[in-house]
Structure formats: structure tokens, C-alpha cells
Amino acid sequence: MKTSRSQKSEVRSQIFLFSVFCFLFSALCGCQNQRLYKETQVMMGTFVQVTSPEKSAAGIVFSEIKRIEDLLSKYNPDSEVSRLNKLGKLKVSPDTFYIIKKSKEFCEISDGAFDISVGPLVDLWGFTAQNYSIPKDEKIKNTLNLIGCDKIILKYNDNVVEFKTSGTKIDLGAIAKGYALDCAVNKLKERGIKNCLINAGGQVYALGEKFGLPWKVAIRNPRSLRLGEILALKDRSISTSGDYEQYFIKGNLRFCHILNPKTGYPADSGIVSVTVIAPSGLTADALSTAIFVLGKGKGIALAKKFPGTEVRIIEKKDVQNNR
Ligand code: AMP
């Protein structure tokens, strides 16, 4: 028979266990209340996925990205970029003027490795229409006459952009997504949203945190669908430029969509994929493309000029299947 003392201690221990159970239960319920909303839309030629504890975040991001896409897409004949490419001279919006100005700065600092005037070359190789072919050397040489940032003139007093040479065209494919993410993040901040992950293909912005911890984003393995290094990010953008994103293979050689504006041929710097982590989407996007063209040594030297920037490079010698 139990004594009243042992009965009391058993009751006390049951109360203790019940309290522990209640504490754990409420803690677990608390976790379940920390819900994330996830929405995806096809925009800017890729899947844009928005993840946030705020339900309204996705709508804000999608409408801002759509606004930028409508200005900058070369696939929309009514966009400012398409009209500028057609007319050779156009008064543009502050957004378009700003991104062209930043592109010229990246062109200069990368010694012409990043150059939005590659438009005619991108068309020539069939990357715009996805109708790939290796152009004749003569055609590449003639097209190179249209390329160069000095061919893009900016008139600061009235936001007019003009091309020096007839036939010059700009292609913002290497910088527009990064800029669109920055614009979307600014809109989220204006509306008081502090935490959100935006993933637009190879381009990500991690705003704030995920329930008090940095967002986690994996870099893709360039030669398989397996994931590589996992990065913990807070208020950072990452951009990956890779030879696996758009390419064609002829005669055992891979021809990728990032072109060397000096030679007119696909970049062949030995890099298979480069990921840049930077405080802004625009910087991450432009730098990843520039480094892909420059190669590891010059690329890392360039990244050092941008404070708060980190780089991960995978070279041909690091992967088994080089094709
Ligand atoms: P990304 O994936 O950001 O590296 O951008 C690649 C896209 O940018 C290509 O599909 C082209 O539209 C364009 N592009 C290709 N080569 C260059 C270059 N050297 N500089 C700037 N844009 C480029």
C-alpha cells in the first residue's frame, strides 16, 4: 500500500509531467502557426517562386516583376527595349534609363566582358529564337562592328537613349532579373514586409529571415539535377550563370548562351558555373555573367571591387562530364 506521502509525490510528478506535456504541446502548436505561403508564376522566361509568412507578399512581387518585364523584355514588341532596338533612339522611363546606365558601368569595370550591346550576336547564334547554328566567321566579324558599350549614348537631361550605329541592339537578359528582384524587394519593404524568399530561376533574393534564421538556398550542380553547396542568406541576392542554362552541342562541343563580346563566340574561360552572392540583385546578376566571361582569376579580382560580395566558381576541371 502506498503511503499518503508517496501518493502526494506521485501526484506532484504527474502534475510536473502534465506541465511539461502542455509546454511542449503549446510550443509545437506555436511552430505550426508559423506558416509560410508559397506561390509560383511564370515570368521573365522562368518560374518565379515567392515564399513568405505574409500572404500578400506574392502579389506584390509578381506585380512589380511584371512592371519591369513589360519595360525590358526583348520578347515583348511593345517594351521600351524592343522599341529602342527598332528605332535606335528613344526617350525611356527612369527604370530603363537606370538599368542601361548601370549596364554601361558594368561594361566599363569588366573591361567589356559584360556588354548589353551583344544583342545582335545573341540573335546571330540563334539564342533569341532558340534556333541554334554556328555562324560563319565572316558574319561574326561583321556583327562585331555593332557591338560595344560606347555605341550606347545616354542623354541625362531628358532620359533619351540613342545608338551610334544602325543595327546596334541591347539585350538585358544578364541583368534584368536581378534588377526586377531589387524592385520587388523595395516594394515589399515599402509595404512593411520584412521576410520573403524570391526565387527566379538562377536568381534569388533572400529578404530578412525564415522564423528567426537565415533562408537556406542550394546551388545547383552544373552537370546534374543534384543540389550542391547550401548557402545561408539574409538580405542577400544570389545569381548563378552557367553553361547548362541555354546551350547546344555540335561536334562534341558545347556552345552556351553567354557570349564573349570581344571574340563574338560563346565564352570559353574554363568556367562551367559561377555563383555570386551580393547585397543587390542587380550586382549579383551582372557580376555572375561578367565573371563567366572573364574566367576565375580576373573574375575574382573584379568581384573584390564590390564590397559584401562572395563568389563560388565551378570550372571544367572540377566536373566529370565536360560536354
Ligand atoms: P545570365 O544568365 O545572367 O548570365 O545572362 C545570360 C544572358 O545575357 C544571355 O542569354 C544573353 O541574353 C545575355 N548575354 C550573353 N552574353 C552576354 C555578355 N557578355 N554580357 C551581357 N549580356 C550577355
Ligand code: MG
Ligand atoms: Mg547575369
